[in-house]
Amino acid sequence: MKKEKLLLIVFVFCSGLAIAQKQKVSFKDSLDHKLDLSDWVLTAHGFIPFPSIITEPGLGGFGGAMFGVFVDPNPPYRDSVDGKEVLTRVKPNIYGAGGAVTVNGTWMMGAAAIGVINKWRSNYRLVTGYADVNLEFYRTFPVIGEKRFEFNIRTIPITGQLTKQIGKSDWYAGLNYLFLKTELGLTNFEFHDEKAINTIISRPSVLIEYDGRDNIFTPDRGVHWVTLIGNSADWLGSDYSYGIVSSTVFYWLPVTPTLISGFRAEVQNLWGEAPFYMLPFVNLRGIPVARYQGNTIATAETEWRWDFSPRFSVVGFVGTGKGVMKEDSWGEDSWKTSGGAGARYLIARKLKLRMGIDIARGPEEWAYYFVFGTSWRK
Numbered sequence: 001m002k003k004e005k006l007l008l009i010v011f012v013f014c015s016g017l018a019i020a021q022k023q024k025v026s027f028k029d030s031l032d033h034k035l036d037l038s039d040w041v042l043t044a045h046g047f048i049p050f051p052s053i054i055t056e057p058g059l060g061g062f063g064g065a066m067f068g069v070f071v072d073p074n075p076p077y078r079d080s081v082d083g084k085e086v087l088t089r090v091k092p093n094i095y096g097a098g099g100a101v102t103v104n105g106t107w108m109m110g111a112a113a114i115g116v117i118n119k120w121r122s123n124y125r126l127v128t129g130y131a132d133v134n135l136e137f138y139r140t141f142p143v144i145g146e147k148r149f150e151f152n153i154r155t156i157p158i159t160g161q162l163t164k165q166i167g168k169s170d171w172y173a174g175l176n177y178l179f180l181k182t183e184l185g186l187t188n189f190e191f192h193d194e195k196a197i198n199t200i201i202s203r204p205s206v207l208i209e210y211d212g213r214d215n216i217f218t219p220d221r222g223v224h225w226v227t228l229i230g231n232s233a234d235w236l237g238s239d240y241s242y243g244i245v246s247s248t249v250f251y252w253l254p255v256t257p258t259l260i261s262g263f264r265a266e267v268q269n270l271w272g273e274a275p276f277y278m279l280p281f282v283n284l285r286g287i288p289v290a291r292y293q294g295n296t297i298a299t300a301e302t303e304w305r306w307d308f309s310p311r312f313s314v315v316g317f318v319g320t321g322k323g324v325m326k327e328d329s330w331g332e333d334s335w336k337t338s339g340g341a342g343a344r345y346l347i348a349r350k351l352k353l354r355m356g357i358d359i360a361r362g363p364e365e366w367a368y369y370f371v372f373g374t375s376w377r378k
Contacts, residue, residue, distance in 0.1 A: 029349055034311055038350035041071050054102050057367045058135055058288035063102025070095040071351070074116055090116050091123070091216055106133045121165035123172065128158045137276060137290055152185040153277060163209055170212045176205040176228060184277070199275055202238040205230030213252070217353040217373040218344075220260050225249040226378045232274070242272030246280070248378050262303040264319070264376050269296045271326070282321035285375065286338030286360030286367050294323025296330070303375070305344065313344040313354065317375075338362035342371065 029036035054063035072093040093115035101107045110129025117124060132154045138146055163174030180201035205228045213222035227247040232238040248266040255261050268280035280297040281290045301319030308314065318339035324330050340360030347355045358369045369375070 031349070032310065036347065036349055037353075038348045041069075041348055042073060042350065052100075052372070053370050054100055055368045055370065056102075056289055057365060058290060059102045059106050059133070060104030061367075063100060063106070065098060065100035067096050067098030072115075074118065090118060092116075104134045106131075106135075108132065122174070123161075123163050125159070125161040127160075129156070131155050131157070135277075135290055136288075137293065151277075153182060154184075155180060155182040161207065163207055170210055172207075172209040172211065174207050174209075176207045176230070178203045178205070178230070182275075182277075184275075199239050200237060201232055201240060201275075201278065202236040203230045203232040203244075204236065205244075213250075215352045217348075217351055219250075219252045219262075219374060220352075221252050221254055223249065223251050224378070232272075240273050240275060240278075242270060242274040242278075244268065244270045244280075250376050250378075258307040260305045260307070262305070262376070264299070264301045264303075266299040267297065271295065280323065282323050282336055284319045284321055284336075284338045284360075284362070285317065285358055285369055286340060286362030286365075287321075287336060288362075288365075288367075291362075291364075292321065292323040292336055293325075294328075294333075295326040296324045298322050301376075311346045313346075313356075315342045315344060315356075315358070317341070317358070317360075336363050342369075344371070 026039050027035060027037065029038065052065045052067070054065055055061060070093075072095070074090045074092055093113075095111075095113050095115075097109075097111040099107070099109035108129060108131035110127065110131075112125070112127040114125045115123070132152070134150070134152050136148055136150050138148050158179040159177065161174065161176040163172040165172055178201065180199075180203075182199045182201070184197050184199070208227045210223060210225040213219040213224050225248070228245070230244045230246075232243075233241045246266075246268045248264070251263045253261050253263075266283070270278070270280055276293070277290070279293040279295065281294075282292040282297060282299055283289075284299065284301060299319065299321035301317060303315055303317035305313050305315045316339075318337070320335045320337040322330075322333055322335045324333050338360055340358055342356055342358030344354040344356035347353055353373055355370075355372045358371055358375065360367050360369065
C-alpha cells in the first residue's frame with residue numbers, strides 16, 4: 001500500500017514537470033534573473049506541484065508530501081467608492097489536492113478549495129479528505145504524574161465556510177461547518193471514553209473575520225483577526241455536545257523597509273462534553289501537536305523578519321502558551337515557551353510568496369519546519 005502511495009506522489013510530480021516543460025515556462029525572474037516560480041504558478045494554468053517534507057514531531061519527525069496547487073489570480077473588478085470608479089483587488093482562488101506519508105505510519109490525502117465570489121463579495125473554503133494518523137496525548141494524574149498514551153485516529157473530515165464582506169470594509173461575517181467521522185484506537189483503554197471509538201462530530205459555527213493584510217502569502221503589514229463560536233449537539237447529528245470559542249489575531253508592522261515585525265495572540269475555550277482529540281492545544285513551533293492540551297488555551301508569539309537582500313531573509317521567533325483542563329485552576333499549570341530562527345527565499349516575486357525552513361526548540365526537544373508562505377494560518 002505504501003508503494004502505491006509513493007508511486008502516486010511521484011506521478012503527480014512528474015506530470016507537473018511535464019506541463020511546465022510543454023508550456024516553456026521560465027523559472028527565472030524577468031527583473032533579477034534569479035530563481036522564481038511566479039510564471040510557473042501564474043501561466044502554467046495556475047498549476048504547481050509542491051513537494052514538502054513533514055517535520056512535525058508529533059507525526060514521527062519525518063515524512064513526505066506532494067500537493068498539486070492551482071492558483072487562479074482574480075482580476076481586479078470595477079467598484080464605486082465615494083462616487084468614483086476604482087479598481088478593487090481581490091484574493092486569488094486557490095485549489096489543491098495531494099497526500100502525505102510519515103515514518104510513524106501516518107498517511108493522509110485531501111483536497112481543498114479556497115476562493116472568492118466577487119458577485120456576492122464573499123469568500124468560501126471547502127476541505128475534505130481521509131487521514132490515518134498515529135499520535136500521542138498526555139495526561140497528569142495525582143500519584144503517578146504525567147503519563148503518555150499512543151492512539152491511532154482514522155477520520156474523514158469535511159469542513160465548509162462562507163463569509164460575506166460587510167459593506168466595502170475589511171470585515172467579514174458568515175458560517176463555518178465541521179463534520180468529522182472518526183474511528184479511534186488506543187494502546188491503553190483504562191482512561192478511554194468508549195463512545196469515542198466510533199464518533200461523529202457535527203458542529204456549525206458563526207465566524208467573524210477582519211482581514212487587512214497586504215498579502216495572503218507572506219504579509220508585510222496589516223491585521224488579520226478571526227473569531228469562531230461553535231456548537232456541537234445531539235440534535236445536529238453529533239455524538240458529543242460541547243461549545244467552543246476561538247479567537248486569534250495576527251499583526252504585521254514594518255519597522256523599517258527591510259525589517260518586518262509580527263505578533264500573534266490566540267485564546268480558545270471549550271466547555272461541555274468533547275472527545276479528548278478535539279480539545280484545543282498549544283500550537284507553537286518546537287512543541288509537538290496536541291502535546292499540551294486543555295479546555296482553555298492561551299498563546300502569544302512574535303516573529304521578526306529581516307530582508308537583508310531582495311531575495312533572502314532571516315527570521316527569529318519566540319512564543320509561549322498554556323493549556324488548562326477544566327478540573328484545574330489557571331495558576332496550577334506553567335507556561336510552555338519555545339523559540340527559534342529560520343531563513344526565507346522569495347520564491348514567487350509577483351505573489352510576494354516566501355518559503356524556507358525554521359529550526360525551533362521547545363521545552364523537551366528540537367524540531368524543524370519547512371515553511372510555505374507564512375507560518376501563521378487560520
